Amino acid sequence: MGDSYFRYHLQHLLASAGVMVDGPEPWDIAVHDRRFYRRVLTEGHLGVGESYMDGWWDCPALDEFFYRVLRGGLEKKVSGVPRMLNALFGRLINQQGLQRARKVGKTHYDIGNDLYRLMLDRRMMYSCGYWNNASTLEEAQEQKLRLVFNKLQLEAGMKVLDIGCGWGGAARFAAEEYGVEVTGLTISHEQASYAEEYCKGQRVNIHLEDYRKTSGMFDRIYSIGMFEHVGYKNYRRFFRTVREHLTPEGLFLLHTIGSNRSSTNTDPWTTRYIFPNSMLPSAKQITAAAEGQMVLEDWHSFGYDYYHTLKAWHANVEKNGEYIVKHYNERFMRMWEYYLLSAAGSFRARNVQLWQVLFSPKGVEKTLRVAR
Numbered sequence: 001m002g003d004s005y006f007r008y009h010l011q012h013l014l015a016s017a018g019v020m021v022d023g024p025e026p027w028d029i030a031v032h033d034r035r036f037y038r039r040v041l042t043e044g045h046l047g048v049g050e051s052y053m054d055g056w057w058d059c060p061a062l063d064e065f066f067y068r069v070l071r072g073g074l075e076k077k078v079s080g081v082p083r084m085l086n087a088l089f090g091r092l093i094n095q096q097g098l099q100r101a102r103k104v105g106k107t108h109y110d111i112g113n114d115l116y117r118l119m120l121d122r123r124m125m126y127s128c129g130y131w132n133n134a135s136t137l138e139e140a141q142e143q144k145l146r147l148v149f150n151k152l153q154l155e156a157g158m159k160v161l162d163i164g165c166g167w168g169g170a171a172r173f174a175a176e177e178y179g180v181e182v183t184g185l186t187i188s189h190e191q192a193s194y195a196e197e198y199c200k201g202q203r204v205n206i207h208l209e210d211y212r213k214t215s216g217m218f219d220r221i222y223s224i225g226m227f228e229h230v231g232y233k234n235y236r237r238f239f240r241t242v243r244e245h246l247t248p249e250g251l252f253l254l255h256t257i258g259s260n261r262s263s264t265n266t267d268p269w270t271t272r273y274i275f276p277n278s279m280l281p282s283a284k285q286i287t288a289a290a291e292g293q294m295v296l297e298d299w300h301s302f303g304y305d306y307y308h309t310l311k312a313w314h315a316n317v318e319k320n321g322e323y324i325v326k327h328y329n330e331r332f333m334r335m336w337e338y339y340l341l342s343a344a345g346s347f348r349a350r351n352v353q354l355w356q357v358l359f360s361p362k363g364v365e366k367t368l369r370v371a372r
Contacts, residue, residue: 006037017072019065027064031057044078049269049342053335062338063311066345109166109188114327116167118320119313123169124194127225127255128306128354132372137312140305145173148222150371151298151358152251154178158219161185161245163211164226168195168204175202183216185209211241219250227256228278232264235281235289243293243361251360252294256281257306258353274339280352294359298370303353310344 011021020028031037033056039047051057059065069075116124121141129140130147148170154160156179162171165184168191174180181203186192192208199206207214211226221242230238242252259280265271266279283299290296317324317336325333346352358370 003034003038006041007034010037010041013074013077014069017068017074019068025064026061027059027068029057029059029065033057041078044268045075045270046268046272049273049335049338052338053273053331055334062341063307063314063344063348066342067348068345070346070349070351109186110190112327113167113190113194115324118323119316121169123173124167124198125169125224126166128257128302129309129312130302131305131308132302137309137316140309140312141169142173145170146177147371148224148253148255148356149174149178151356152220152222152253154180154220156180159183159217161214161216161218161221163214163221163223163242164229165191165195165206166225167191168198168206170222170224171195171204171206172199172202175199175204180220181205183207183214183218185211185214212237214241214245216245217247218245219247220252221246221250222253222255224255225257227254228280229275230281231277231279232262232281232285235285236293239290239293242359246361248361251297251358251364254286254355254357254359256286256355256357258283258286258301258303258355260351260353270339273335283355286355286357290359294361295363296357297360297364297368298356298358300356300358300370300372301353302356303347303350306347306354307344310340310347314340314344 014020014029018027021031022028033051033054036051036056039051039056041047043050116126120126121137123141123145125141125144128144129137130144131140132143134140134143152160154174158180160174160180160182162174162182162184165171165186168184171182171184174182182205184195184199184204184206186195186206186208187210189208192206195204195206227238246252257280259282262282262284263279266275271278287296314337317340321333324336347354
């Protein structure tokens with residue numbers, strides 16, 4: 001089949017989602033290399049992402065493009081071969097086992113604290129903000145932290161475990177605002193180093209440690225934006241670990257991106273360039289993993305808020321684009337732009353979700369008023 005076949009077929013698919021090649025709308029695309037059409041139709045999302053990084057095509061509003069493509073279900077109409085191979089690999093191999101789990105720390109979180117300082121809020125919160133009564137990224141992230149800790153009903157003097165503490169923003173906030181003692185876990189050297197300095201003088205202890213290696217008992221446990229790296233083969237063990245380290249009257253809050261469908265892996269482009277060995281859990285996988293180990297107390301969905309969060313991060317990246325290109329390179333900048341805006345479009349299309357799920361070890365014996 002020649003290039004004309006692939007061009008005609010892909011243009012027809014895009015048109016069904018309201019996207020044109022060389023059209024007048026900001027979500028329309030400009031194709032600079034005719035090999036783009038074959039690559040997309042034979043390689044799926046990996047081909048779409050890599051060809052964008054290579055400069056084969058452009059779009060003034062990538063998030064709008066992906067919103068229309070995903071809302072129209074076009075990802076199901078291109079080559080299924082990469083998805084099938086990726087899913088098979090995920091079923092055969094525990095990609096988040098102890099020997100492989102640190103790869104995402106080295107590949108993604110250790111690439112440079114300077115990049116994240118430019119992109120994120122002042123507390124370096126790398127997870128969805130809560131935009132209820134918030135108009136800025138700073139406000140949305142503080143609202144998210146208050147939401148988490150009010151749901152957990154933190155009280156002064158409690159011992160709290162933060163699984164996947166990032167740069168320490170949530171741990172320090174909990175210690176300062178609620179008077180608790182926090183132990184934070186991360187598998188990123190850069191995050192651990194930054195968090196130790198950022199939390200100095202607070203009742204916060206940062207450990208460069210996998211959650212499966214931790215010790216101690218805690219009154220409250222939370223995990224914000226880390227469960228996406230656990231992997232379905234380890235979900236039961238994750239909840240068992242939480243249960244083993246949570247006091248009988250404790251509470252656990254899980255803040256995670258969620259998938260509408262159960263799967264065994266994430267897409268090949270994200271795996272290769274952004275989050276190695278990651279995958280998004282489905283509601284079914286979460287509840288199955290918790291069953292018999294924890295009692296589900298509350299489920300809160302606010303996925304559209306991640307669209308606003310990603311757009312705010314992208315605005316910060318664009319504002320500092322010259323620095324990023326200089327200290328990384330142009331291809332990295334295109335990769336990062338693609339990552340943020342394709343994710344924004346996906347959340348807007350409700351292709352993926354954001355959940356906060358509250359658990360207790362054996363059920364709370366009173367009316368539980370959960371914050372919103």
